[in-house]
Amino acid sequence: MAGVSVQAFRRQGRRYGAGLVCSEMVSCAGLSHRNERTLGYLRIADDEHPLAVQIFGSEPRVMAEAARMVEAAGADLVDINYGCPVKKVTKTGAGATLLDDPPRACAIVEAVAEAVAVPVMVKMRRGLENGSRTALSVGPQLVDAGASALTLHPRSARQMYSGEADHSLTAELVELVDVPVIASGDITSRARAEAVLATTGAAAVMVGRAAQGDPWTIAEIAGENGHRPSREEVVAELVLFMRETVRELGEERATGFLKKFYGWYLGKGRFPKPFKQELVQLPTLSDVETRLFAAAPRARAVLETLERDTAVGDETMLDLPISIYGGG
């Protein structure tokens, strides 16, 4: 998820049982221009594998070059974005618009699959307009072009994130292709994951928003028995996430970036509502940490254990960018 799936988020997901994690979407034009910030997306830590790095763009040649860079950086899979509904991306002919240009969409997959030895996957929306079934006609063509797996988020681009993901379409896609299909959209619990797997025949589910500030949901979906975290665990994970994000983004960028995470971690009835408001207004991350530990003093010991178990390598010290794009 653009603006969310920083390295700290992906490493946390792996720790809590995600079988595969994915980077934010990375601009192939940015990679092609050796844009320093874009290159920052290609820093991969040892404990992230298996990791997919997602690229977006509209030129087969440039996408192939980007895919080679992604492979060289150590990604286990290259994912291609045909889902992003954001205008900034679609107006360049990338993201979800490619669903309406199957020859180009296939040419990109062909060029990328030709360029790399690792598997190539595609992530799609159902189509551009509400009720669209474009993914069902384009999906099999993408497989013929070389896609080893497809992820479907069965909302239209127009819908953005409103309404519900219509996984009856996922079931139809599973029938049409002989590669694994991953179901994305509204997977928020183990019960939901089981229902979607059972009714669609999908090979896997992808968890997006439900994992924001809630790695425990990943653990639950992955099969651990519904452990709900204590306040100490929540604070310890949040502080670890803050510290890792500072290492990735630098203090200044991390300070703004992290604000949306406070609500995600502290909501869900874990802390009273005004607490989040208070944190958002504190001037420095050190103030935020102090306030968090004041609210849950025993979190310090939990954090110590976590930090011991998740020691970071040099590769996480780099200045990673925050995506200015966003969405799929």
Ligand SMILES: Cc1cc2nc3c(=O)[nH]c(=O)nc-3n(C[C@H](O)[C@H](O)[C@H](O)COP(=O)(O)O)c2cc1C
């Ligand atoms: C903030 C945000 C950023 C996203 N960025 C991407 C992205 O970069 N690439 C992508 O394929 N999907 C992206 N998505 C879409 C998600 O991968 C997922 O398909 C969608 O949110 C539905 O799943 P969920 O209900 O589990 O969140 C993004 C979603 C959100 C909310």
